Amino acid sequence: MAASASNIQPDDGVLIEMYRRMLLIRKSEEQLFRDVKLGRTPGQVHLSDGQEAVAIGICSLLEDRDQITSTHRGHGHYLAKGCDVNAMFAEIYGKAEGICRGMGGSMHVADYSKGIVGANGIVGAGLGIATGAGLANQLEGEGRVAACFFGDGAANQGSLMECLNISSLWRLPVLFVCENNGYSEFSPSGTVTSGVISDRAKPFGIPVWNIDGNDVVDVWRTALEAVDHCRSGAGPAFVEARTYRYSGHFSAEAMVLSTPYRSDEEIEAWRARDPVARTRALIIGREAANDAECERMELEADAHVEGAVAFGEAGTAPCPGTANRLMRAGS
Amino acid sequence: MPRMRFIQAINQALAEEMERDPRTILIGEDVEASIFGDTRGLLDRFGADRVRNTPISEQALTGISAGAAACGCRVIPHMMFSNFIYTGFDAIANQMAKLRLMSGGQITLPITVIANYGGGRSTAAQHSDTPFSLLTNLAGVEVVVPSTPDNAKGLMKAAIRSDNPTFFLEPGGRGGDAGDVPIGDCVTPLGEARVMREGSDLSLITMGSMTRMTLLAAKRLETELGVSAEVLDLQSLVPLDTTAILASVGRTGRAIVVDESRDACSVASHVAAILADKGFDHLKAPVQRITVPDTAMPYAPSAELPLLPSAERIVSAAKALFPVTAK
Numbered sequence: 001m002a003a004s005a006s007n008i009q010p011d012d013g014v015l016i017e018m019y020r021r022m023l024l025i026r027k028s029e030e031q032l033f034r035d036v037k038l039g040r041t042p043g044q045v046h047l048s049d050g051q052e053a054v055a056i057g058i059c060s061l062l063e064d065r066d067q068i069t070s071t072h073r074g075h076g077h078y079l080a081k082g083c084d085v086n087a088m089f090a091e092i093y094g095k096a097e098g099i100c101r102g103m104g105g106s107m108h109v110a111d112y113s114k115g116i117v118g119a120n121g122i123v124g125a126g127l128g129i130a131t132g133a134g135l136a137n138q139l140e141g142e143g144r145v146a147a148c149f150f151g152d153g154a155a156n157q158g159s160l161m162e163c164l165n166i167s168s169l170w171r172l173p174v175l176f177v178c179e180n181n182g183y184s185e186f187s188p189s190g191t192v193t194s195g196v197i198s199d200r201a202k203p204f205g206i207p208v209w210n211i212d213g214n215d216v217v218d219v220w221r222t223a224l225e226a227v228d229h230c231r232s233g234a235g236p237a238f239v240e241a242r243t244y245r246y247s248g249h250f251s252a253e254a255m256v257l258s259t260p261y262r263s264d265e266e267i268e269a270w271r272a273r274d275p276v277a278r279t280r281a282l283i284i285g286r287e288a289a290n291d292a293e294c295e296r297m298e299l300e301a302d303a304h305v306e307g308a309v310a311f312g313e314a315g316t317a318p319c320p321g322t323a324n325r326l327m328r329a330g331s
Numbered sequence: 332m333p334r335m336r337f338i339q340a341i342n343q344a345l346a347e348e349m350e351r352d353p354r355t356i357l358i359g360e361d362v363e364a365s366i367f368g369d370t371r372g373l374l375d376r377f378g379a380d381r382v383r384n385t386p387i388s389e390q391a392l393t394g395i396s397a398g399a400a401a402c403g404c405r406v407i408p409h410m411m412f413s414n415f416i417y418t419g420f421d422a423i424a425n426q427m428a429k430l431r432l433m434s435g436g437q438i439t440l441p442i443t444v445i446a447n448y449g450g451g452r453s454t455a456a457q458h459s460d461t462p463f464s465l466l467t468n469l470a471g472v473e474v475v476v477p478s479t480p481d482n483a484k485g486l487m488k489a490a491i492r493s494d495n496p497t498f499f500l501e502p503g504g505r506g507g508d509a510g511d512v513p514i515g516d517c518v519t520p521l522g523e524a525r526v527m528r529e530g531s532d533l534s535l536i537t538m539g540s541m542t543r544m545t546l547l548a549a550k551r552l553e554t555e556l557g558v559s560a561e562v563l564d565l566q567s568l569v570p571l572d573t574t575a576i577l578a579s580v581g582r583t584g585r586a587i588v589v590d591e592s593r594d595a596c597s598v599a600s601h602v603a604a605i606l607a608d609k610g611f612d613h614l615k616a617p618v619q620r621i622t623v624p625d626t627a628m629p630y631a632p633s634a635e636l637p638l639l640p641s642a643e644r645i646v647s648a649a650k651a652l653f654p655v656t657a658k
């Protein structure tokens with residue numbers, strides 16, 4: 001399937017809700033980039049600006065009880081799954097009020113109560129974890145789905161083959177979502193990845209969608225079918241979404257690299273296909289909302305982010321014994 | 332002697348050794364862009380045949396290294412952060428560490444595995460491990476830990492020339508440290524510790540990123556307690572310079588081992604065991620260990636930094652060794 005077979009459209013309410021959430025991700029990450037420069041965060045961040053439509057399109061078809069596994073570039077997944085923005089900022093600021101009590105930081109923002117089975121610093125680790133979540137879901141038999149977000153770089157881990165095989169063999173409800181942003185760190189995909197990533201799922205008999213990850217409607221429509229496939233008990237599904245991260249691999253890259261690894265023209269070409277702007281244009285075009293209303297949604301997102309910054313800043317530093325206490329259950 | 336940064340010294344050693352033996356190849360994720368800077372420029376100099384960016388495939392990276400080494404290459408796989416050693420651990424533990432023995436000595440495995448280790452920079456638990464224990468316990472691999480630019484260059488050269496798999500563990504965040512480095516062929520022999528500071532009352536035994544802080548602690552002990560502390564930099568963890576350890580404690584009678592490993596089965600506990608076995612007659616007090624408690628590294632600095640060995644912790648451990656008025 002080149003794209004979703006159907007031409008079904010989200011209704012206005014769904015579209016606007018997706019736009020709102022994309023705005024929250026975009027504004028949050030713009031703020032986090034400033035925060036890193038200001039020294040407000042003890043660690044660095046990997047931003048997903050430009051990739052929002054993938055997280056939002058997929059997660060808007062997931063229920064609260066469904067799981068996802070996230071990556072080192074996971075702020076968007078976290079917010080798309082409906083987790084608390086305040087607790088995310090507090091986490092990234094290294095505060096005890098953070099979603100992981102300041103123990104994980106940017107690469108690990110995850111609210112397990114909302115179905116995020118970890119945001120991982122080990123590239124590719126989510127593949128096995130999501131497959132395990134799929135197994136738990138199958139045993140439970142209530143139709144829960146586990147979606148695994150992973151990058152084009154992660155697709156080169158051998159565990160992808162193992163997990164495709166097992167999930168297909170056991171018909172596990174796992175939705176593999178490859179966020180293909182064209183880079184593994186500083187290596188362009190073409191220099192480290194052969195063939196078409198989604199083709200890797202085909203020999204296992206897994207249905208595959210290859211889509212424009214900067215078109216939230218395309219992602220949503222695909223998710224509608226792919227999630228349904230998983231939920232129905234038919235086994236795993238595989239979506240490869242082509243997208244781009246504007247800010248690069250991580251927030252300190254300009255400092256550590258001696259030469260640029262991508263061109264300004266490339267970045268500009270992708271900005272011209274910006275998923276947030278395209279969604280807004282669609283909303284206006286459909287008259288689902290007017291300019292003033294869209295403006296108001298932006299201000300709302302700004303206010304949420306401002307509140308999150310204040311919440312994070314007001315947080316307290318975790319006390320030194322926290323790690324010792326949390327390491328093992330029962331201590 | 333020219334002054335250079337830690338990372339430049341490593342880079343120079345790599346370049347010189349690749350020049351020296353054309354069968355030497357370097358492979359790893361983004362070794363061209365090189366986020367740590369240690370492999371920068373090598374692709375331009377030696378070409379894409381000998382310097383290869385790999386996909387994110389650590390299992391393949393370590394497996395390929397074992398295979399290419401068994402077939403005549405001298406291989407330098409770069410694992411980036413030490414935690415990714417775990418991702419590629421099967422070929423390390425089951426192949427690199429065992430093939431020579433299992434082949435009845437038919438092959439050598441000249442492999443130098445580079446990885447950047449250690450915490451203290453809010454990289455959280457999956458980018459901050461110090462994997463000394465795990466690697467030293469394999470027996471089939473050598474492990475070196477440089478502490479200054481000069482031994483970074485010398486140990487890298489020794490590692491590459493070794494016919495055994497050797498881990499070269501770079502202290503994280505220390506790439507910018509500057510120091511004097513001898514020109515040309517300065518090889519630091521594997522298995523030799525070095526005395527960085529002489530002293531008569533106490534041996535501070537340490538390695539890698541801990542040495543700078545331990546030297547500061549030794550100065551404080553001098554001024555605050557009047558204790559003369561010797562600082563012994565192990566340099567190699569495998570092979571371990573047991574002779575130098577025993578000689579130092581023979582001179583001082585007391586030892587504190589400073590190690591960024593988690594405490595259980597750490598280098599520190601191994602050194603303490605050696606001292607209990609073979610240095611018992613020298614010891615005037617129990618051996619102290621300054622290590623990381625048995626937890627993973629938290630992200631928030633307020634929780635992470637107190638877990639790391641510090642001059643403060645060394646000084647208070649020393650106070651316990653020299654009750655009331657020191658000496």
Ligand SMILES: Cc1ncc(C[n+]2csc(CCOP(=O)(O)OP(=O)(O)O)c2C)c(N)n1
Nearest residue numbers: 073121122123151152153154183184185418
């Ligand atoms: C096992 C492992 N190997 C290497 C890394 C270092 N690393 C972090 S992100 C990254 C690139 C990931 O690329 P991709 O999966 O495409 O995700 P993207 O960063 O593009 O979102 C690498 C190599 C890691 N974190 N974990």
Ligand SMILES: [Mg+2]
Nearest residue numbers: 151152181183
């Ligand atoms: Mg990528």
